[in-house]
Amino acid sequence: MTYIKDKRNFSALMRDTNSPFLPAAEQDENPVEVGFVLQQHFSMSAFTAAVDTLVTANLVRTTPLFNYQTYAAETSPVISDLGIEIAAQGTLKAFDHKPLPDLLIICGGYRCSTQQHPELTRTLKQADSKKLLIGGLWNGAIALAHAGLLDQLSCALHPDNHAYIREQFPKVRVSEQVIVSEGNRHTSAGPVSAMEMMLQLIGELRGMNITRAIREILSCDQISEKGNIRISQPGDNPCLPQNLRDIMELMAANIEEPISVDELTVCIGISRRQIERLFQNHLETSPGRYYLELRITHARRLLLQSNESITNIALASGFVSTSHFSNCYKDYFGVSPSLAREQAKTLAFNTPCPQAAVC
Known part of the structure; x- marks a missing residue:
């Protein structure tokens, strides 16, 4: 087989596979700052699915594309739905003396309270006033609804909460879709859709090439319609x-x-x-x-x-x-x-x- 000297760039199919190991391109942009607000009994699987996409995005480039931090809606540590305690890096009061992140994501869960949290509502309204990106995982959309940020908009959330939000927030349109993006609002209904929501956001913020490279790493074991569970190949x-x-x-x-x-x-x-x-x-x-x-x-x-x-x-x-x-x-x-x-x-x-x- 002949080696052709001037072929130094991978073709499209193999570029995504090798992108974490390629020479760094010039990048003047600062990393996107992401904040995860953890509510008591938040879904660990939805949270880690979302974080995993950000970490993987950083792995497929030699310079970081995203920074993330965790914040407790109340006090730290926060207990997840699995009973595992997570030591958040701060509470919502941290935003009294520091800028809000570019993207603020509310992490809900099956047993999260549906009651309004005044400090969280204040933070969300502040983020909205600055036209920042705002997201909700599982039933995190409820917090957005309490803040009035979903009026006349559609949202995705876990089916267990559909009846509640329809009853309590008649101005909010509950979608049967597992992911909804309208303007700067992004909501998802569970762990799998949390990853897809983040992939959509990453594509919008950093380009679809990054998203394809992330999928190359994270989607190797998706089950096909025929039940095929073999590791996927090109x-x-x-x-x-x-x-x-x-x-x-x-x-x-x-x-x-x-x-x-x-x-x-x-x-x-x-x-x-x-x-x-x-x-x-x-x-x-x-x-x-x-x-x-x-x-x-x-x-x-x-x-x-x-x-x-x-x-x-x-x-x-x-x-x-x-x-x-x-x-x-x-x-x-x-x-x-x-x-x-x-x-x-x-x-x-x-x-x-x-x-x-x-x-």
């Missing part, structure tokens, strides 16, 4: 032609000893030209380039996740020599394999603890 996309999916699967199964395009034509039963058109039309790349990127991605995983020698990794990834592998790796990732491994170890050693502490 060739599993049902929108791709079956011939192309078969070729991609063959390539993935033959990393250590790559097979030629001529061999692929025999296995699949179509011509070289048809194979080239399939890759160009559906993946906007060539078969050779896709195969190289698949192998360099395989090598990157072995390099950063094992202690195997660079020589063994090169051979296991189908490269004819260590120098060939090193040149390819540096062209795509901007650093040599040895330096990439060293940087990964340094990063792991210096990575701070998560911001939300569990008591």
